[in-house]
Amino acid sequence: xxxxxxxxxxxxxxSGTSVKIECRSLDFQAxxxxxxxxxxxxxxxxxxxxxxxxxxTYEQGVEKDKFxxxxxxxxxxxxxVTSAHPEDSSFYICSARDWIEGTQYFGPGTRLLVL
Amino acid sequence: xxxxEQNPLFLSMQEGxxxxxxxxxxxxxxxxxWYRQDPGKSLESLFVLLSNGAVKQExxxxxxxxxxxxxxxxxxxxxxxxxxxxxxxxxxxxMRFGAGTRLTVKP
Numbered sequence: 001x002x003x004x005x006x007x008x009x010x011x012x013x014x015s016g017t018s019v020k021i022e023c024r025s026l027d028f029q030a031x032x033x034x035x036x037x038x039x040x041x042x043x044x045x046x047x048x049x050x051x052x053x054x055x056x057t058y059e060q061g062v063e064k065d066k067f068x069x070x071x072x073x074x075x076x077x078x079x080x081v082t083s084a085h086p087e088d089s090s091f092y093i094c095s096a097r098d099w100i101e102g103t104q105y106f107g108p109g110t111r112l113l114v115l
Numbered sequence: 116x117x118x119x120e121q122n123p124l125f126l127s128m129q130e131g132x133x134x135x136x137x138x139x140x141x142x143x144x145x146x147x148x149w150y151r152q153d154p155g156k157s158l159e160s161l162f163v164l165l166s167n168g169a170v171k172q173e174x175x176x177x178x179x180x181x182x183x184x185x186x187x188x189x190x191x192x193x194x195x196x197x198x199x200x201x202x203x204x205x206x207x208x209x210m211r212f213g214a215g216t217r218l219t220v221k222p
Contacts, residue, residue: 034210043203044158044212093157095210104148104210109157 003027004096006107013084014115020080021110023094029074030096034104035067038091050077074099084114117142119206121213128194128220136216138187138204146207147187149178151200152215158203161189194220 003026031052036044048056056069068080093109118141150158162171164180177190199220205212
């Protein structure tokens with residue numbers, strides 16, 4: 001079945017550094033990928049919609065200069081958290097839409113801890 | 116702005132009992148998703164409902180969609196402990212999620 005991978009699965013970084021998270025669709029092509037953030041015991045909050053070959057669409061309140069999204073190919077999107085701060089610590093989940101089936105598949109998530 | 120509302124947010128069930136989780140949304144959509152999330156894990160896809168009147172069943176879970184009422188339900192039959200998790204609905208447009216229903220099944 002379709003699989004979406006994320007790397008890394010866990011990352012700890014120091015405040016002020018940048019962290020890149022990769023999201024890959026492994027056996028299908030995804031014209032659209034979504035990035036979510038989830039705080040403990042809360043729902044998923046959509047951060048941005050990433051379309052291959054174009055700029056990401058950010059949700060209101062999400063700083064595009066802080067959360068850089070690149071969707072360079074039909075199987076890869078990256079989220080870079082720049083100048084990370086402790087309040088950026090969260091569970092980041094990506095999803096990818098199979099452009100043929102239209103079905104949404106979720107990655108396993110990346111747990112970020114900023115010290 | 117699309118709003119997706121789930122209720123209840125917390126559900127404590129006894130084993131063997133039936134219950135229903137509701138998902139209301141504010142904008143027309145023909146596709147609705149149900150997901151399960153276990154603590155510390157990502158989302159597991161349960162159902163994709165593609166059209167008005169769609170009904171899907173898997174084991175003790177059954178989901179339905181009424182696009183005219185903008186309502187989806189997730190019905191749990193004869194709950195067992197393994198069903199304890201958080202359940203989310205999400206609407207196709209923007210893939211916005213409901214707040215989630217934290218389900219606990221007690222013996």
